Amino acid sequence: MDSAKVYFTNMRTKVGESLLVKLDRLIVKAGIKEIDFKQKYVAIKIHFGEPGNLAFLRPNFAKVVADRIKTLGGMPFLTDCNTLYVGRRNNALVHMDAAFENGYTPFSTGVQNIIADGLRGTDDVDVPVKDGKYCKVAHIGRAIMDADIIISLNHFKGHELTGFGGALKNIGMGSGSRAGKMAMHNDGKPEVSKADCIGCKICTRFCNQGAISFGADKKAVIDHKKCVGCGRCIGACSKNAISNNESSSNDALNFKIAEYSKAVLDGRPHFHISVVNQVSPYCDCHEESDAAVIPDIGIFASFDPVALDKACIDAVNAASGIATSILGDREHTHKLPNGEDHFTDIHPTTDWRTQIAHAEKIGLGTGNYELITVK
């Protein structure tokens, strides 16, 4: 397959010129003006950040993108769908509160926030997945499907189930309604290692499904009939006693994320931006954000979400890991020609390649890219 163009600017700034000015220059150079925005509804898919997490994208980035779209005649809004798990984003009321708390208000970004799948996460559209092998239909938040154009604005980081979280994760998983997220997760039900469990019960606080109980030995047990595979308990356990040892189920999740992304993007203009800063080991869905695993890299933009994710993966893996982060606790056993495979060192039961490879296979884009630097 031909390569796609990915545009990149680093985090350096000159005196008197903000990184936000560089972001606008980047997206213009990357071709955002080629899209006809006039009088079109434009969904800017974003993650507002779980309250407590400090690695999520600042709203300032969203304002730059929204302002550019308005200048081009579009009608942008910021959007995300509700979560499956316990937290402050699992219905539209608390989700809106969380967005405001994290600074995403019409006063700061100049646009409205819309929770795409409604009050309870049930307002969705069944979208056929062209060439889908794992999902024939994707359940997507209605407001996202009602939009004429999709822009993804992504914070690039690690993820405990998928290896990394970038454009495809933001679009595919993030646009799924409650039913969609359950369908994507349902191959991955974690297990508890009795040898490692100390019975602290912290994991139960993170399980929205009441799936974790305790036996006479005071060790956690997961009821797979109740578990929806959301993976929240995995990150919650400080003893690493919970894991999804079936790497095949993590692969299945990656395949489905690629297919959900295709359902969202097929037939509509789309454009993608990823900020590679504060690269935390876990998703911004966590109420904590562990120390960044590499130094900040920059901002990437492309029409091709697959090329964009691959460029970000390569940039992260080429960077030196920070010894005071979780990478300092890990064995560095996964090597690549261009560096170390930080994602697999951090989350050894995940394989980021499966998401990229399946996205390529179903025609969502290409992992081959030409990197163009914008000063």
Ligand code: SF4
């Ligand atoms: S959080 Fe971990 S150690 Fe604590 S009860 Fe749950 S599985 Fe066991």
Ligand code: SF4
């Ligand atoms: S037990 Fe299942 S449903 Fe509960 S937090 Fe863990 S993965 Fe999610």
